[in-house]
Amino acid sequence: MKRLKKEIIFYLIPLPLIFLSLFIGPSEQVGPIEILDWVLRKTTLLSFPGPTYDSMVETIVLHVRLPRVLLTFFAGAALTASGTSLQALFRNPLVSPDILGISSGAAFGAALALTSTWLPLQLTAFVFGLIAVGLSYFIAQRKGDVSLTSLILSGIIVNGIFTSLLTIVQFLTDPFKLQTIVHWTMGNLHHANWSKWESAFFPILLGGVWLYGMRWRMNVLSLGDEETRAVGLDPKREKIRILIPATLIASASVAVAGVIGMVGLAVPHIVRMMVGPDNTRTMPVSFAFGGIFLLLVDNFSRTVASFEVPIGIFTTLIGGSFFVYLLKRAQDLYQLER
């Protein structure tokens, strides 16, 4: 019962946090008072006496901050959950969505779209993220089943391929577009709008629910292929059933938010250090805590800098430090033998 209490906190935080995050932002004219005033007007008939910046406040809260806050939360949830499930799938805590080529594929897709005039940005990035993982899988597989070592190796190859392709695109384009490509790659939540939300919401929801349904089977799978077969599950099929949704949500996230380091690798560890390795608990907590984490980091970056600093810088610094702290405290909870 005591353990259950710990997790409930993570399920209770998101909604109030999302609401409070709406108050954070760089506008000089739109501060917390103005927002509170607007909220009161909308929900009750009360209001503060004072100037009516109504339409500006409404635009900023509903069309600039709200989509960004929601998108940040979902991206963080998706990346973390993807990382947790891939670590269970690969039986290796050093794995992240990047290892299969999602980020380099999506970055290449985005670069293509940014240098062309007709390719849609999010969709191209998303599709190329999927292509990269599909390629990794097909290189590694034999007779439909895939050894995890081969998958990691082919992921390295695919990463190399797409990084080179990205370099070619960057080389051939003019300096202004190049700058845009680099900015996109570093994390671009400040371009969040409702249309990006619409394109990311459905794949992340679909993949997320699917992945959530697989949470107990991850436990079975992480004991080994033969062990899985012994208890009546087909390891080949279960691997695909985890790989597909994990890729889906990670690719959708990178497509709308850019490449954000640390979240797919370190945050799952943080989750595991807090609730243990049982995936029936780490999966829901990964969604909740991953979203909370990224949202807090983004709030921090919005308060600290008046211009846009790529969020990847903060996730690495903050996430990395927190991770080191927990690692030191956890003694030898992990025995990475082999």
Place this chain on the structure above:
Amino acid sequence: MAIIVKDLSFGYGEKTILRHLNFHVPAGKFTALLGRNGSGKSTLLRLIAGFIKPKSGSIEVCGVNVTSLSLAERAKRIGFLPQVHYPAFPFTVEEVVLTGRAAYVFSTPTNQDRERAKSAMRRIGIEDISNRPYTELSGGERQLVMIARVLAQEPKIMLLDEPLLSLDLLNQVKILNILKSLVASGLTVVAVLHDPNIAFRYGDHFVFLKNGMISNPERSDGFHNAHMLADVYGIKIEVIPVRNKFFIVPDPEGTEE
């Protein structure tokens, strides 16, 4: 008969590992599978478990052809204990045993599944360590946990691949006693063992593999002559009767080959 093997052949590419095997495994008994390293014992076990398909011949388990069953259906009848390994994550004993219920679980285990897991742990006598991380256990404890996991599957037949490997004598005895008590309650147990003396001490029925073929399969009167055993293991053997059992010791004068 729990298991009927008819004319079973198996190989990889041009290499043949098992040739025209024919034997029975009696129900409710402890059957030991013996032979030299590389004689195909583990492969045979995996064929019986349905993990691999034979080149020719058939395997019937509880009256049903093994290859006709789905993975889950197989798991409900046959429990398989692979050789020990180290998982990457420190799952608790209870979490590990619970995974044995996979054939019965849709998405996540129900309370009934948890109950079955708990009773399996009680049966093996490990419920006091149910919250300890699996990675911190000794070799013997781990083996017990894995056996409890198989038990949670509620199978009729248990197949064990070298369950006593690298265990000290006390742990070996513990496990063998548990296996015997499971047999007493109706389970059919087939274990690949490497020590013939242990096998003869605890087993009821014996199958010997040499070069992919059965040696002297149907003698069931408990007498195993030195000549046959020497043939199977390729060394000179002395058979020493002790009370109404037999012990075999290698003849220090050397090998037959």
Place this chain on the structure above:
Amino acid sequence: MKLLRIWILIVWSSISFLSGYVFGETVNQGPSVVTDSRGKRLTFQKPFQRIVCLIESALSGLYMLNEEKRVVGISRNVYERSLFPYYGRMDERIRNKKIPSPGNWDFVNIESVLSLKPDLVVMWAQQTESIAALEERGIPVFGVFIKQIEDVYQEIAALGKLTGNEVRADALSRYTQNEIDRFRKRLVDIPPARRPGVYYMWAQGSLETSGGLSMVNDLIDLAGGRNVSASFPQEHLVVNLEKVIGWNPDVIVMWYNERKDPSDIIRDSQWKSIRAVKERRVYELPEIFLCDLWTLKFQYAVKMVAKWCHPGPLKDINLEEEKEEMLKILYTGKLLGY
């Protein structure tokens, strides 16, 4: 009044052109010196005969000076969709794709340049390595880097000297300055407080703009507007959407954009509270060639933006006529009908 001015200028230009042609090449007045954007001094005896011009803005200057016969190599983008129709019309060699293009403004093939045996190369000053490679082989390089309006005047004067046609260069400069003055006088009565706030949007992204020290800033200034991003000094920067909403510009000017139109901005829910969007004062500069901010044609951009900013006071201005006149004078009839 206006017609007389045109007549005087045409006569003047013809005289300059003829006298330049007759006198410019035969009278030897000792070595000339020209300083390029890097501050490097080029000393030469005679005007250059074989010019490879790898930056289109300088190339258009050469055409304005009627010195295009000296050009033996051009940049690749001249053959592209947005520029080819104009140059094809002006020069038969380009129409038939006879002039080689050994590079672009951001990339140079040294061997191809050398094979054209140039005596002068005009290129973007930032390409330090390529410039060094050419200068090492004894080929003088005129580096171009335009930061503000002054640089445009200096460039055309330098090109005039390099081709021995300083007279015409001078005339064109003065024509441009007069045009700018003409508009300035029209708007001189408008007090600074009534200058509309203008947000300038580059084509790479709707949040990409130019700050206080830039050509764009000068453009807006001369047009009688106020650059809302002027508080940032950078020539090119990415701003935060909330900042733009806070600045609440009266007019939005988009650089020529293949992906977006003013209607896309007007429809966008994130921009709808901005005054410029509400009043539908969102405009796009129509053509790169005609509005090129890095040539004397920037005057046309100034006129356009001025009219967008002050539709009332400049009601009588006909932008089409202004454009026709400018092309006639700058390109002396080579571009009839545009």
